[in-house]
Amino acid sequence: MDEKTFVTDIEELLEVDAGSLHPAVELASLAQWDSLAFVSFLAMADSKYGAKVAPTELRACKTVGDLMKLVSK
Amino acid sequence: MATTKIQGVRIAGIASAVPDTCHPVSEMAETFGAEDVRKISQSTGVIKRYLAAPKLCCSDLCYSAAKRLLNELNWDPTSVEALILVTQSPDYPYVPATSCILQMRLGLTHSCATFDVTLGCSGYVYGLWIAASLMAGSGLSRVLVLAGDTQTAVSPLDRSAALLFGDAGTATALEKSDASSPLGFSLGTDGAGWKNLIVPSGWRRGRIPQTTPLVRKQAEANNWRCQDELFMDGAEIFAFTIREVPPLVSDVLATLGWTRDEVDYFVFHQANKFMLTHLAKTMKLPLPKVPFSLHEYGNTSSASIPITINSQLAEQISQHSLKLLMAGFGVGYSWGACTVNCGPIVSPPVIKVNESEAWQC
Numbered sequence: 001m002d003e004k005t006f007v008t009d010i011e012e013l014l015e016v017d018a019g020s021l022h023p024a025v026e027l028a029s030l031a032q033w034d035s036l037a038f039v040s041f042l043a044m045a046d047s048k049y050g051a052k053v054a055p056t057e058l059r060a061c062k063t064v065g066d067l068m069k070l071v072s073k
Numbered sequence: 074m075a076t077t078k079i080q081g082v083r084i085a086g087i088a089s090a091v092p093d094t095c096h097p098v099s100e101m102a103e104t105f106g107a108e109d110v111r112k113i114s115q116s117t118g119v120i121k122r123y124l125a126a127p128k129l130c131c132s133d134l135c136y137s138a139a140k141r142l143l144n145e146l147n148w149d150p151t152s153v154e155a156l157i158l159v160t161q162s163p164d165y166p167y168v169p170a171t172s173c174i175l176q177m178r179l180g181l182t183h184s185c186a187t188f189d190v191t192l193g194c195s196g197y198v199y200g201l202w203i204a205a206s207l208m209a210g211s212g213l214s215r216v217l218v219l220a221g222d223t224q225t226a227v228s229p230l231d232r233s234a235a236l237l238f239g240d241a242g243t244a245t246a247l248e249k250s251d252a253s254s255p256l257g258f259s260l261g262t263d264g265a266g267w268k269n270l271i272v273p274s275g276w277r278r279g280r281i282p283q284t285t286p287l288v289r290k291q292a293e294a295n296n297w298r299c300q301d302e303l304f305m306d307g308a309e310i311f312a313f314t315i316r317e318v319p320p321l322v323s324d325v326l327a328t329l330g331w332t333r334d335e336v337d338y339f340v341f342h343q344a345n346k347f348m349l350t351h352l353a354k355t356m357k358l359p360l361p362k363v364p365f366s367l368h369e370y371g372n373t374s375s376a377s378i379p380i381t382i383n384s385q386l387a388e389q390i391s392q393h394s395l396k397l398l399m400a401g402f403g404v405g406y407s408w409g410a411c412t413v414n415c416g417p418i419v420s421p422p423v424i425k426v427n428e429s430e431a432w433q434c
Contacts, residue, residue, distance in 0.1 A: 035294065039307055039308050046315050047355050052315065058308070
């Protein structure tokens with residue numbers, strides 16, 4: 001998967017400025033990473049990447065890069 | 074998945090009732106902040122809902138719906154041979170079964186069979202399945218399925234639940250009919266999800282000493298609740314739904330050999346708008362075929378499918394036969410779907426019930 005496209009998807013999902021995120025960004029540092037964003041990510045993983053992500057796996061993610069690993073499996 | 078096809082039973086009518094007290098979610102802005110309420114409402118699709126005043130019970134709403142339905146159908150109450158009440162908010166927590174009290178209140182005969190079924194989101198489909206099975210198997214001619222909940226166990230300080238649920242009670246009349254087309258059913262359970270939608274205390278397993286004061290504690294983020302109040306893990310429920318509902322829809326279509334395209338309406342349990350929109354998108358269902366009533370009534374548990382029919386499809390279904398696929402899924406986890414050629418049926422407008430109409434026991 002293209003890293004740039006994925007990061008752009010996350011920026012759109014979280015409604016943050018384009019170019020503001022990169023794989024090393026900690027999710028805990030993002031105010032937008034709330035419970036609604038959490039479920040929105042599960043939905044995006046399913047509809048866009050065909051990945052059925054378990055919430056426990058998602059909870060274990062620390063960075064934007066970790067999210068990408070989840071949907072690339 | 075348990076799938077069955079039942080012949081010789083038709084739905085004759087559906088009626089729904091809500092409390093007359095309407096609560097827009099915007100009134101929760103003081104508790105959660107206007108911006109959070111706006112964001113949550115946009116996601117859930119709930120703009121307002123009706124919440125019962127203290128004395129009004131689910132049984133009162135179901136009673137009003139049943140009374141109205143019997144009148145409109147011109148059914149003598151004494152002709153009803155069985156009454157099934159699907160609820161998680163009975164009049165009394167232990168005994169007796171609320172369906173017994175409703176037999177008396179509705180003036181049904183002593184030879185009427187009644188029982189309660191404790192299911193929520195999937196409950197309406199289960200109620201239809203039980204009723205239709207009983208009628209096909211035992212030759213009963215007229216059965217009432219009452220379904221609904223009043224959400225008294227929701228913490229007003231828990232944003233995951235406080236802005237979502239509404240109260241409603243419904244009645245569905247089924248009758249034997251040799252001319253009717255078959256009903257298809259598909260049902261399933263995954264008890265591993267028991268802890269993701271639960272009121273932890275109150276009965277035998279989660280008993281807490283009566284001397285323990287019920288104190289709301291900070292659970293997660295800014296949500297506060299006590300053991301007597303509903304806990305919902307929205308992410309787990311969402312993951313369960315997107316895993317189980319698409320195969321459920323395929324299975325129930327197969328019971329009658331229907332294709333997706335020939336279904337007039339997919340009437341889903343009104344869990345929340347975000348979830349239903351996602352399901353429709355991934356299953357490639359056209360949105361105009363997926364009616365919503367969340368904006369008006371919220372998530373009304375087992376009442377959500379019938380109230381969606383009464384509030385969104387009344388005009389069509391009272392004049393024509395519609396090919397409906399109904400699907401309920403959630404608490405348990407439990408799920409069920411039904412395919413049926415439904416209509417023309419009696420479908421009165423949603424009734425508003427005042428607290429003064431509560432049963433004076």
